[in-house]
Amino acid sequence: MKGQLLHKVFHTLTEAFQNCLRRFPSTVCFVLALTVYLVYLVATDLDDDRKLVMVLGYYFSIGTLLSLTLHLWSEEIKSKIKGVIVHIVMHVLLIADTVYLYSLSPEQSLTEIGIAHGAAILALWLSAFFLSFIKEKNDIPSWNFASYTVGAFVTANVVGLIMSGGISLLVFSLRQLFNVDVSWNCYLYILIICSVLLPMLLFLGMLPKDEQKHNREPQPSEFLNGTIHFLFLPLMAGYLLVLYVYAARIFISWELPTGWVSWLVVALMAGCIAIEFGLYPVRIQEKKPINEWIARWLPALVLPMLVLMTIGIIRRFNDYGVTINRLYLITLNIWCYIVCIGLVFTKARRISWIPISFSILFLLTSALPVNYASITRNIMRSSVEKELKRTNLKLPLTREQYDDWMESLPTETAVQVNDKFRYLRNWFGRKSIADLVDKDASFYSSKNYGTTDITDDSDSFVSYSGKSSHQVSIQIPDGYHQFIVVPDGDIKDRYFHIPYDYLETGILPVPLTTQTNNKNDTIFIDLKTMEALDNHKYNQMPPTRFKCNSDRCLFMLTSFSLDYNKKRKDALRLRIEGYLFKK
Numbered sequence: 001m002k003g004q005l006l007h008k009v010f011h012t013l014t015e016a017f018q019n020c021l022r023r024f025p026s027t028v029c030f031v032l033a034l035t036v037y038l039v040y041l042v043a044t045d046l047d048d049d050r051k052l053v054m055v056l057g058y059y060f061s062i063g064t065l066l067s068l069t070l071h072l073w074s075e076e077i078k079s080k081i082k083g084v085i086v087h088i089v090m091h092v093l094l095i096a097d098t099v100y101l102y103s104l105s106p107e108q109s110l111t112e113i114g115i116a117h118g119a120a121i122l123a124l125w126l127s128a129f130f131l132s133f134i135k136e137k138n139d140i141p142s143w144n145f146a147s148y149t150v151g152a153f154v155t156a157n158v159v160g161l162i163m164s165g166g167i168s169l170l171v172f173s174l175r176q177l178f179n180v181d182v183s184w185n186c187y188l189y190i191l192i193i194c195s196v197l198l199p200m201l202l203f204l205g206m207l208p209k210d211e212q213k214h215n216r217e218p219q220p221s222e223f224l225n226g227t228i229h230f231l232f233l234p235l236m237a238g239y240l241l242v243l244y245v246y247a248a249r250i251f252i253s254w255e256l257p258t259g260w261v262s263w264l265v266v267a268l269m270a271g272c273i274a275i276e277f278g279l280y281p282v283r284i285q286e287k288k289p290i291n292e293w294i295a296r297w298l299p300a301l302v303l304p305m306l307v308l309m310t311i312g313i314i315r316r317f318n319d320y321g322v323t324i325n326r327l328y329l330i331t332l333n334i335w336c337y338i339v340c341i342g343l344v345f346t347k348a349r350r351i352s353w354i355p356i357s358f359s360i361l362f363l364l365t366s367a368l369p370v371n372y373a374s375i376t377r378n379i380m381r382s383s384v385e386k387e388l389k390r391t392n393l394k395l396p397l398t399r400e401q402y403d404d405w406m407e408s409l410p411t412e413t414a415v416q417v418n419d420k421f422r423y424l425r426n427w428f429g430r431k432s433i434a435d436l437v438d439k440d441a442s443f444y445s446s447k448n449y450g451t452t453d454i455t456d457d458s459d460s461f462v463s464y465s466g467k468s469s470h471q472v473s474i475q476i477p478d479g480y481h482q483f484i485v486v487p488d489g490d491i492k493d494r495y496f497h498i499p500y501d502y503l504e505t506g507i508l509p510v511p512l513t514t515q516t517n518n519k520n521d522t523i524f525i526d527l528k529t530m531e532a533l534d535n536h537k538y539n540q541m542p543p544t545r546f547k548c549n550s551d552r553c554l555f556m557l558t559s560f561s562l563d564y565n566k567k568r569k570d571a572l573r574l575r576i577e578g579y580l581f582k583k
Contacts, residue, residue, distance in 0.1 A: 006403065010502075012138050018049060019205060020201055020204045020205050023071065023204070023209065024067070024068060024071045024204050025071075026063075026067040026070075026071070026087065026091075027064055027067040027068045027071060027204060028201070028204070029067075030060055030063040030064040030067055031064055031196070031197060031200045031201065031204075032197070033060050033063075034057075034060035034061065034064060034196065035192060035193065035196055037056060037057070037060055037198040038192045039189060039192055041053065042185050042188045042189060043185065045058055045128075052102065055098055055101050055102045056098075057241060058098065058101065058174065059094065059095070059098040062094060062121065062124070062514065063091070063094055064200070065121070065124055065125060065128070066090060066091070066094055066124060067087075067091075068088050068128060068204075069124055069127050069128040069131065070083075070086065070090060072128060072131065072132050072207075073086075073127075073131045073132055074086070074087070075132065075209070075213075076132050076135075079407055088291075088388075101113075106476070108429065108431070109291065109427065109428040109429035109431070109432065110372065111324070111373050111427045111428055112373035112374060112428075115324075115366045115371070115372075115373055116366045116367040116371065118366070119362045119363045119365075119366035120363065120367055121357040122359055122362060122363075123360070123362075123363050126355050126356065126359045128149075129142060129145065129146040129149065130142050130352050130355070130356055132145070132213070133145070133214070133352070136214070136216075137285065137351055138216075138349070138350065138351045139280065139351050140215075140216055140217070140218050140280075140281065140284055140411045141213075141214045141215060141216055142352050143277070143280055143352075144215045144217075144219055144281075145208060145213060145214075145215070146217075147207075148208055149207060151197075152202075152203055152206040152207060153203050155202075155206070156198075156199040156200070156202035156203040156206065157195070157203075159198070159199065160194050160195045160196075160198045160199035160202070161194075161195060163198060164190055164191050164194035167194060168187050168190050168191075171186060171187065171190065181519060195413065218281040218282070218284045218285035219281055220281040220282035220285055220286075221281075224278050225278075225279075225282050225553050226459065227278075228275055228278045228279060232274065232275055232278070233273060233275065233294070235271065236268065236271050236272065236275065236298070239264065239267065239268045239271065240268070240301055240302070240305070242243040242264075243261070243264060243268065243305045243308065244305075245303075246261065246308075247304070247305070247308055248575065250510075256311060256312070256315050257308050257311055257312045257315070258312065259312055259315070259316055261308050261312050262309045262312045262313060262329060262333075265302075265305050265306060265308060265309040265336075266309075266332065266336075268302055268305060269306075269336045269339075269340075272298055272299055272302050272340075273339070273354060274296060275294070275295075275298060276298075276299075276343065276348055276351050276354070277351055279291055279295055280295075280348075280351055280496050283295055283348075288537055292347070295343070295347070295348040296343065296344060296348055297344070299339065299340035299341075299343040299348075300340065300344050301342055302336075302340055303337070303340045303344075305343070306333060306336050306337055306340065309333050309336075310330075310333055313326065313329055313333060317330075319432050321379075321380075321383070321408070321416070322379050322380070323376060323419075324358040324372055324373055324376045324427065327365075327367060327372040327375065327376065328365070328372060330363055331361060335357065335358060339354055339357075351366070373427075373428075376427075376434060377424065377427075377428050380423060380424055380456050381424065381432070381433075381436075383417075383420060384417055384420050384421060384424075384433075384436065385436070387409075387413070387417050388436060390461065393405070393407060395435060395436055395437075396434065396435055396436055396437050396438050397436065397437045397438065397441065398438050398440075399437075399438060399440050399441045399442060400439070400521055402437050402438075402441045402442075403442075406418060412572045416543045418443055421433060421436075421437065421441075421443050422443040431526065438537075439537075439539065440465070440537050442463045442464075442465050457552065462562075462563070462564050462565075462566060463561075463562070464530050464531060464533070464534040464560070464561070464562045464563075465534060465560065465561040465562070465565045466530075466533040466536055466541035466559065466560055467539055467541055467558070467559040467560075468539070468540075468541045468542065468558040468559065469539045469540065470539075472542075472543060472558075474543050474556060474558075474579070476581065477545070477554055477556075477581055479583055480581035480582060480583055481555060481582070481583065482502055482581070482582050483579045483580060483581045483582065484579070484580045484582070485579060486512060486555070486576065486577065486578050486579065486580050487576075487577065495573050495574065495575050496510055496511075496573075496574045496575070496576070497501075497571040497572070497573060497574075498510070498571060498574055499571055499572075500564070500569045500570065500571060500572060502572070503527070503564075503572070506527045506528060507524050507525070507526060507527070508524070508525045508527060508572065508574065509522050509523075509524055510522060510523050510524075510576065512555075512580060520549040521549045521550045521553045521580075522548065522549040523527040523546050523547070523548045523549075523553075523555040523580075524546060524548070524549070525546050525557075525574075526578075527548070529544065529546075530560065530562055533557075541559075543556050543557065543558050543578070544556070544557045545557075548580075552582060552583040553580060553581065553582055553583075554580075555578055555579070555580050555581070556578045556579045556580075556581065557576060557577075558577050558578045558579070559575075559576070559577035559578070560574070560575060560576045560577070561573075561574070561575045562574050562575075
């Protein structure tokens, strides 16, 4: 009896895997390849080239999504040859893109490339939900498919997490009960198998097909319907009330709206779109007048608030100029106009065009050779070059020449030019301005200290920076056997904020535990040493040792920047890079 049960279970699992392999052959291959790749990384302790690791991870992950989308689409076409050709072409393009990413220089800015890839991945992800349903008369089939797919994905991952936790607990019990030594890599293998391979195969096996995939019967959810009517709609009413009252106030006082109103309107628009999608099945099934009224006229009530957003964005452009964020924000504002007007005139009969149009617009403004990132870079460079042409100095400017030039400019101009240099450096890398200023030039972070006056307050600013060459040889100190790279690659905020009072002691304590997963010690950096290192040119600073709180640790500094304002006495902003050696 037990043998028959085991045979039945094994047969069921085998059949499910075979069904996945028949329906999504390339997707299953990518999932298996990704799993093997992750297992290999764990087995080798990530000793491979980090750039290669990231690029291969990108290829296997995006290949899984691309192959799934193509398989879902190819089920809708009659010509198998056409489907095979499209599969081959798209995968060749993915391979070419992967090779291109690997060929990029480490010093090259990834802003433009990263945004373009983000837009392409979003378009690819959305196509999995909508590409198979272009010929449908309404959006019910795509709505049902998307709803079921999301539910299947969540269910598969919950099952995977439960299995991962259960097996890990069982393995841990072997150590507790029988003193069996189990490597931590074993737990990582379990996590990979149960959180990557198992959920993906379950997910693929649960995806609807044939008639179930094109289910044209509305399936409204009473829970979702009640949530929309009793929670979301009152919330939207609150947003509309606040914004209309604010609009009336600024109209009476005849003043411009603040920048914050744009984000409030974006939240309002997101809520409006969510309500449109949530109400769609019940509208198609019941056709109640109240739901039809909400679907058509809620966008009409949001429409006047988009004017506030437009005015606020134009004000930001006039005050601070062009940036990548503002270009995308004004495009989002225009798209919101299109969505609201489209929903009103079409009576919200179709809704799938909303995310599709967003994806297309994002792709067009990000992935083309002329995109918002390149436009911003060119406009800012043109602006600072125009100011530089008024000087008779030879380019690139040295650090001293740049500081003297800033002091010679009018206050408002100096702040604007300096901020543009900082923006170009932060978003597009040092190479974007290498022909204009030397690499060791320091751009004062006036925004971080709440001041817009560089020339009148220039004596109060203190800024030190330095960097060692990537090719410099670093000797491992005697007695030390291991090291940790600082900061950790997962850290988002790489700046320490040191209390101003420590300037009096001349020693700045840097708690590395905040950037190295609580594994390391506090280091003490001598302010006079940083001042001396500041005199070295960019890429010529020698690696410098600093003591730690523990005698078993030693820190080797390879890059730093320190900025503070003596008058305002705000916290010092310190960024460091280097290696923490441990005995």
